[in-house]
Amino acid sequence: QKEVEQDPGPLSVPEGAIVSLNCTYSNSAFQYFMWYRQYSRKGPELLMYTYSSGNKEDGRFTAQVDKSSKYISLFIRDSQPSDSATYLCAMSGRNTGGFKTIFGAGTRLFVKA
Amino acid sequence: ETGVTQTPRHLVMGMTNKKSLKCEQHLGHNAMYWYKQSAKKPLELMFVYNFKEQTENNSVPSRFSPECPNSSHLFLHLHTLQPEDSALYLCASSQAGGGNQPQHFGDGTRLSIL
Numbered sequence: 001q002k003e004v005e006q007d008p009g010p011l012s013v014p015e016g017a018i019v020s021l022n023c024t025y026s027n028s029a030f031q032y033f034m035w036y037r038q039y040s041r042k043g044p045e046l047l048m049y050t051y052s053s054g055n056k057e058d059g060r061f062t063a064q065v066d067k068s069s070k071y072i073s074l075f076i077r078d079s080q081p082s083d084s085a086t087y088l089c090a091m092s093g094r095n096t097g098g099f100k101t102i103f104g105a106g107t108r109l110f111v112k113a
Numbered sequence: 114e115t116g117v118t119q120t121p122r123h124l125v126m127g128m129t130n131k132k133s134l135k136c137e138q139h140l141g142h143n144a145m146y147w148y149k150q151s152a153k154k155p156l157e158l159m160f161v162y163n164f165k166e167q168t169e170n171n172s173v174p175s176r177f178s179p180e181c182p183n184s185s186h187l188f189l190h191l192h193t194l195q196p197e198d199s200a201l202y203l204c205a206s207s208q209a210g211g212g213n214q215p216q217h218f219g220d221g222t223r224l225s226i227l
Binding site: 004008031032034036041042043044045046049051088092098099101102103104105106 | 217220
């Protein structure tokens with residue numbers, strides 16, 4: 001079983017739709033959860049950073065963490081064509097010898113005008 | 114200055130060449146990382162430096178040789194690479210080497226091995 005599972009997509013939605021992106025994980029030691037956005041020919045850009053379970057909102061973006069289900073989500077409201085990118089989930093926690101950060105493979109999102 | 118700058122952006126080299134990738138961060142961070150990103154695969158951590166000391170080598174072949182002269186600069190020296198080494202190489206930095214600090218990435222070097 002992979003430590004982090006993320007549907008690669010592609011996910012195609014019309015402009016204005018609510019987008020839901022998800023990751024599941026297997027390691028209960030993960031405590032910090034991140035979402036990155038990566039445009040073509042660019043590096044990953046940190047979007048959201050949360051600790052433990054709960055919700056965090058930033059503008060049109062909401063990150064949700066459910067540690068009991070080992071499931072994290074990123075919601076994008078009123079999606080725009082400029083949101084078209086690959087979204088990577090990441091999580092970190094204490095491992096033998098220190099902290100470990102694991103990334104999902106990314107979900108490719110297309111928002112059609 | 115952008116936070117994390119990588120040069121060159123693109124590199125094409127033969128299997129017998131020697132080249133170096135450069136990364137510079139302007140965020141005042143103390144930890145720096147090299148990752149390999151291949152299509153449709155998760156980021157693969159290669160090396161971690163914390164306060165200029167290498168703290169992790171993720172079983173990377175010796176044809177990749179990192180160098181961290183100070184907390185702001187990181188190099189990846191390449192020699193005798195293989196075609197399967199073609200990928201996007203990303204540099205990242207964080208406040209400290211602990212995983213509770215988010216990493217900030219550069220735009221990568223796209224490496225093609227002929």
